[in-house]
Amino acid sequence: NIFVVSLAVADLVVAVYPYPLVLTSIFNNGWNLGYLHCQISAFLMGFSVIGSVFNITGIAINRYCYICHSLKYDKLYSNKNSLCYVFLIWILTLIAIVPNLRIGTLQYDPRIYSCTFTQSVSSAYTIAVVVFHFIVPMIVVTFCYLRIWILVLQVRWKVKPENKPKLKPQDFRNFVTMFVVFVLFAICWAPLNFIGLIVASDPANMVPRIPEWLFVVSYYMAYFNSCLNAIIYGLLNQNFRKEYRRIIVSLCTAKIFFADSSNDIEDRIKCKRSPLITNNNLIKVDSV
Template identity: 25%
Template structure:
């Protein structure tokens, strides 16, 4: 008969098994329900973005291509990472050392890809607002595709370099069997902090400060000369308003991303400096993951094409012939 001590172990048959968490069942149920809801929203909403941008020809723009890359990264976070962390949250790791290595590596990789996409989005909006006349020649589909490929490749190289020691021996820092602990050397933490947080924040902040100043001046110019400009060049005003709205929306996306990822990097840096106790980082990681759920929600409030796409997808209108050419804007 199983003793009380054995019942508290993750793997009773193993001598050095970790112990299960002893939190209340109500708290565990609420936590798992909330995390499962975030998982479902992340997967479904990002899948809508992927289908919409890939399917409708009107959405095949350079800016939307960057949003598509970001949505793919967010979808991978929801589909491949969240389920494992939901079942592992506060309990035992049952996927072994190989599963721990795969999930941790993929987590680093997708975060790095998301950061890279945020930088590319900021550059795209900077050129569109600050140099609109040359935007069509500077920002082409081929250049954006090439930039996205480089972003994913760089993220993969960066991830495998940062985690090279961990991948060789994933269980080196585990205190017991049934644990998944990732510890990175101080030098590698500094490199990761600069490459995927401080550096991108500096670039994004500088670019969006410039975008904000130019957008405000353009908005004032349009208000003061709207009649004459509309009479002579009606398309110019519409284009400027569209670009400014896109910059505002994507600025919200970038700010939300920074707010969601800041706790993780601040706690990591503080733990390395011994300012706080090192932890599993479960809460901070879920802040990162929650950003993948928020991005398509922002699109739903700011982009009419997203709401129309949801309607076409749910009513299966995208299965009709020539649905790719539907007026979705």
């Protein structure tokens, strides 16, 4: 599914650039990589987060159309339309993150050794971010999955209208996988977003009242979510498990192959005999 690939790209964005810089900051006990890297790191973190939210929303709508409106699905989600939807998701993500550069909300926070979105810079913008980039998408996703669960229960209890198409076991497993992805995303990101709403209500008074440990835990719990999706796919999807095994076996086989090849070369060198002394060589020696 192209939407799952797009979500995986959103998760990989933070692993490629921001996370290594955060580790460097932790080891150096502070940020010493300059302003430009700070802005790029914070921008990519926000880009990844909002991209994940919008992709999860797109996946939920896709599953809702596929299961609850399957007769219209092929027309709505042709290959061309699906590519356009994914492209639209990333365009909206870019539009959503760009205002941070103008408002100046991307700053270094010593509590978490990261350059990230600073909730106390602009109350109005922080509220807008939480509402439009978290609460509204979560409401849309919740609606889609509730409708799907209703249909699933109707199928199980055999109270589904006859004109509705049957739900295949594979479709149900895929739905459960993406539902778990959504639930874990909501659990991991809810604390940090609620802290943002509290801070935005009165930054001057509320920032000192938020315990530092609570903010740090909520922040790292939120960004740890990017590592969970691959685990969920492996646990709940048989195809992913097969691919994981195939990759691991291929890597191990390649390692053993190269090790055996190197040993064979060494053995051949050790066992290689010295050239035989020919009669010509003897003649030359005698002549000398």
